[in-house]
Amino acid sequence: MCGIVGYIGEQQATAIILEGLKKLEYRGYDSAGIATLSNNESATRRSQGKLVNLENILRDEPLSGTIGIGHTRWATHGRPSEINAHPHKAGPIIVVHNGIIENYLQLKELLKKSGHVFKSETDTEVIAHLIEEALKVEPVFEKAVRTSLAQLRGAYAVCLLNEKDPGCLIAAKLGSPMVVGLGQEEFFVASDIPPILAYTREMVFMEDGEMVVFRDGAALFSTIAGAVLDKKARHIDWSPMMAEKGGYRHFMLKEIHEQPRAVRDTIAGRLLEAEGDVYLEDLQFSDRQLAAVKRIVIIACGTSWHAALVGKFYIEGLCRIPVEVDIASEFRYRNPVVDDSTLAIVISQSGETADTLAALREAKSRGAMNIAICNVVDSSIARESSGVIYTHAGPEIGVASTKAFVTQLTALYLFTIRLGRANCSIDIARGQRMIAALKKVPGLLEEALKLNEYTEKVAKKYMNARDFLYLGRGKNFPIALEGALKLKEISYIHAEGYPAGEMKHGPIALIDEDVPVVVLVPKGSTYEKTVSNMEEVIARSGRVIAICSAGDEEIHGRVETAIEIPHLDEDLDPLLLSVPLQLLAYHIAVLKGTDVDQPRNLAKSVTVE
Numbered sequence: 001m002c003g004i005v006g007y008i009g010e011q012q013a014t015a016i017i018l019e020g021l022k023k024l025e026y027r028g029y030d031s032a033g034i035a036t037l038s039n040n041e042s043a044t045r046r047s048q049g050k051l052v053n054l055e056n057i058l059r060d061e062p063l064s065g066t067i068g069i070g071h072t073r074w075a076t077h078g079r080p081s082e083i084n085a086h087p088h089k090a091g092p093i094i095v096v097h098n099g100i101i102e103n104y105l106q107l108k109e110l111l112k113k114s115g116h117v118f119k120s121e122t123d124t125e126v127i128a129h130l131i132e133e134a135l136k137v138e139p140v141f142e143k144a145v146r147t148s149l150a151q152l153r154g155a156y157a158v159c160l161l162n163e164k165d166p167g168c169l170i171a172a173k174l175g176s177p178m179v180v181g182l183g184q185e186e187f188f189v190a191s192d193i194p195p196i197l198a199y200t201r202e203m204v205f206m207e208d209g210e211m212v213v214f215r216d217g218a219a220l221f222s223t224i225a226g227a228v229l230d231k232k233a234r235h236i237d238w239s240p241m242m243a244e245k246g247g248y249r250h251f252m253l254k255e256i257h258e259q260p261r262a263v264r265d266t267i268a269g270r271l272l273e274a275e276g277d278v279y280l281e282d283l284q285f286s287d288r289q290l291a292a293v294k295r296i297v298i299i300a301c302g303t304s305w306h307a308a309l310v311g312k313f314y315i316e317g318l319c320r321i322p323v324e325v326d327i328a329s330e331f332r333y334r335n336p337v338v339d340d341s342t343l344a345i346v347i348s349q350s351g352e353t354a355d356t357l358a359a360l361r362e363a364k365s366r367g368a369m370n371i372a373i374c375n376v377v378d379s380s381i382a383r384e385s386s387g388v389i390y391t392h393a394g395p396e397i398g399v400a401s402t403k404a405f406v407t408q409l410t411a412l413y414l415f416t417i418r419l420g421r422a423n424c425s426i427d428i429a430r431g432q433r434m435i436a437a438l439k440k441v442p443g444l445l446e447e448a449l450k451l452n453e454y455t456e457k458v459a460k461k462y463m464n465a466r467d468f469l470y471l472g473r474g475k476n477f478p479i480a481l482e483g484a485l486k487l488k489e490i491s492y493i494h495a496e497g498y499p500a501g502e503m504k505h506g507p508i509a510l511i512d513e514d515v516p517v518v519v520l521v522p523k524g525s526t527y528e529k530t531v532s533n534m535e536e537v538i539a540r541s542g543r544v545i546a547i548c549s550a551g552d553e554e555i556h557g558r559v560e561t562a563i564e565i566p567h568l569d570e571d572l573d574p575l576l577l578s579v580p581l582q583l584l585a586y587h588i589a590v591l592k593g594t595d596v597d598q599p600r601n602l603a604k605s606v607t608v609e
Contacts, residue, residue: 002086002098003027003072004178005195006159008169008214009186013068014058016188018051020195021072023244025051027098027191028074028395030377031085034058035094036065037166042094046085067169069159071096074394075377077104078121088120090128091135092163097124098191099176100392102154102269127158141165142213145172149211149224154268159189172211172224175264180204180212180219182233187214193236194244202233250596252398252490256582257449260442262403263575265392266410267438276431277421278414283371284387290422293343293369296323299331299359300347303401303485304408307373308347309478310574311412317571319420328355332362340367345415348372349396349404351379360384373411375404389415398597400489402582405482406445406575413438413572437569441576444566448579451563455580458545458561459587462516468495469510470581471503471537472520473530479574480520483581490589490599500533511542518584519559520577523549524570534559547580 003024007013013036021032032054033046043063047053051072071086077100078084086096101107104123107130112118116129130151134144141162149158155175162168171178171189181188181196181203188196189212193203204221206212210229213220221229248254270278296315298308305327312323326336328346338344344363348356351374360381363370372385375393382388391407417434420426426434462468468487472480481497488495498507500519511517517537521530535558537544544559549567556562563584565576589596 002074002191004069004096004098004157004159004189004191005071006069006096006169006171006189007186008067009183010066011186013065014063016199017068017070018055018058019198020188020190021051021054021070023194024191025072028072030073030075030080031082032070032072033085033087033096034063034068034070035087035089035161036063036068037161037163038065040163040166042089042161042163044087044089044094046082046087048080048082048085067161067166069094069096069161069169076100076390076392077123079378084120084122086124088122088125088128090116090125091132093128093131093135094161094163095124095128095131096159097127098157099155099174100265100268101126101152101156103152107151127152127156131160141168142170145170146211146224146226149174155265157191167215169214170211171206173206174208174224178206180206182219185217187219192246197236201236203236204231204233206231249590250398250586252400252402252586252596255396255398255403256579256586258394259403259406259579260445260449262391262393262407263410263445264442265394266407267414268392270414271435271439273432273435275421276417276426276428276435278417278435280389280414280418282388282390283418285369285371287422289369290419291424292341293321293419293423294341296321296343296345297326297336297338297363297368298323298345298347299326299328299356299363301328301353301355303405303482304347304349304353304356306478306482306485307405307408307412308345309481310409310475311345311416313475314412314416314571315419318416319423319425321419321423326359328353328359331359336362336366338363338366338368340369342368344368344370346370346372346381346385347374347408348379348381349375349393349401349408351376351381353381357381357384373408373415375407399599399602400486400585400596402578406578409575410438410441434571437572440568441572444568444576445579447566448576451565451580452583455563455583456587458563459584459591461561462543462545463588463591465514465516466494467510467515468493469503469507469515469517470495470497470520471500471517471530471533472497473500473526473533474524475571475574476520476522476526476577479577479581480518482578483518483520483585486582486585487588489602490585490596491592491594492600493588500530503533504536508536508540511537511540513541513543515542516545517542518545518547518581520547521555522547522565522570522573522577523552523567524573531555545584547577
């Protein structure tokens, strides 16, 4: 998830683009860059790190020109560095890109054979080289762009310049956001509304498979295939703060709604459907090495620890390898038993969590194989691990983790397939079924997000409770823990998660008519047992909020409140169950007036022990 800004008009482009990038820095802050055209020549300034570094460079080495493109990067392919920063250039073509090109390695190899030399580690640079190559056959810029984009697989939003066609700016999108601002004889392009809002309120929201060519004071919209489109502008009256949050009241709500996109990006380019396998580009371990693993220990903190607990169910259930889950802050103080037949998996959204980094070093010192599941490319944990599975959630601003959590679950599911195929515990047919189910998850998450308004009504009903219990069985028990944690983090209501079967061994004493009990009861192998536990709550006057499978009328007739989620496959229910629990916590917190995005006493990344 990166930020793009483009400008063409009569004003100097650099200042407009730089201010726009500042409003998009929440989308990425690993590196940044700007390119402009002036007198048929391009000039580029790039820097690693936050935008202030680029700003300092521009102060010493300013850019001129009334047409330009800029980018603030969240690294996916290639570590954060100046050489990997956008814009990228090949011949006369300059490009900035948001998204993931799934077939970039194949295209890169073909282009190398044609004599192209690559300077970066990114998938983006392929786009510039591809268009440069196309111009040799079709010298018309727009046509070369169409030909090149047709060869890309994956997701992209791109802005393109051509030194040989200096009065033209082209933008196109497929699977990544892009909005066009219509000014007075000037045009703006961006990944989101905030960079444009200061200049115009007339916006055109581009759809997948669309392209726009800005030339001679006009904007021509078309499909990438070439069919002309009549796009209508929409007037936006958001405040600047609303615009930064995409119109959502809080970053947390925005990030909850970004989960379908985040899961799509995490699986993009990794599914080998015909083989029933997955490709994990930075894993670094062969089938032989993975097959030699006799034991796994997963180490994490907080929300990531809850993801690890689900991972235990995945790996033990499908790969038949024993898994131990450790809280990172405890791992290295208990003289852990690990050796060279043990695989240590560390999970951290930021890749900088001090306890998790220390646990990784402890496992390595004892000879364990190790990999990280991480959201931040080239973070400390990613650098020190032997292999990495990057989640592609994009920057997460809200302190309470949402989209990072579901992408961690997705990464663990992907790893389970890869491990199972390597040690032959998952055959091709089983792998194909798992992949087919996983591909449906983003669409079903979108369905689950339609619960937002209903969940707000539920929140009003229970917002004054002082205590909550969350119950689940099997792989849904960690989701009960996560649901309780979300409520505690942002609403400051006491909440506890328990295995549903453990309730009668103590927690049942807490239940009365004042305690809401959230029961996770989707259809599956533990359904009947969980229903029995739910009945025990009802018999003691507990107020049950059941999260159940769509169409489960039996549950509706038994409980005070039912929230239905789409049902797919019980292995993937944890991802779908997460949505209503996040929304319930969010709406209760809003109703209670707490600071949702920055709850008291908490920090986004815990970099001290």
